[in-house]
Amino acid sequence: DAGVIQSPRHEVTEMGQEVTLRCKPISGHNSLFWYRQTMMRGLELLIYFNNNVPIDDSGMPEDRFSAKMPNASFSTLKIQPSEPRDSAVYFCASSTGDEVVELFFGEGSRLTVL
């Protein structure tokens, strides 16, 4: 069975450019999460969706960040304009959304903003 699929795995861009990270959750999972990992802040939740609806975006750092989930099999995290401090590994995770859940993580997208 395919796990959570993220693309791109690595992205290097220049400050001010738009960055779009993509995620395909595991089929049948109805919750999707975007996490960010940095050395300074560790793993932090940015936003999560349940049945394609954003439930909590309180972790989104600022208006430059936006996330969408147009259907059950696809989500995007967009940063516009990007800044060097956005450099991090961005993980997407999905779960069944049941009360007792295990989060399945993708392999992450490593973003470097120069």
Place this chain on the structure above:
Amino acid sequence: AQKVTQAQTEISVVEKEDVTLDCVYETRDTTYYLFWYKQPPSGELVFLIRRNSFDEQNEISGRYSWNFQKSTSSFNFTITASQVVDSAVYFCALSERGTSYGKLTFGQGTILTVHP
């Protein structure tokens, strides 16, 4: 607010030694879940265990064991007879009832290095 503390930033052991990774959590909820994840050098996050707040039984899975003590708000992880392949960053995490259970609060992680 919930919080997870992994006081050990880095641990270094020699192969075959036992090692315990500490995790202390804070929550106001009486119903919650605790997790351990492993992040090997390749970078992915691998689920190891989930424990709910009503089940204080210790668990053993092969060389791995977990000690959950509500009285001290701790959920420690022990690797017996460590191997080089155990080298990774290990994260403890907490999720509370009333939120999505995928909304995990992670500790800062413990870097475990097992030397041959």
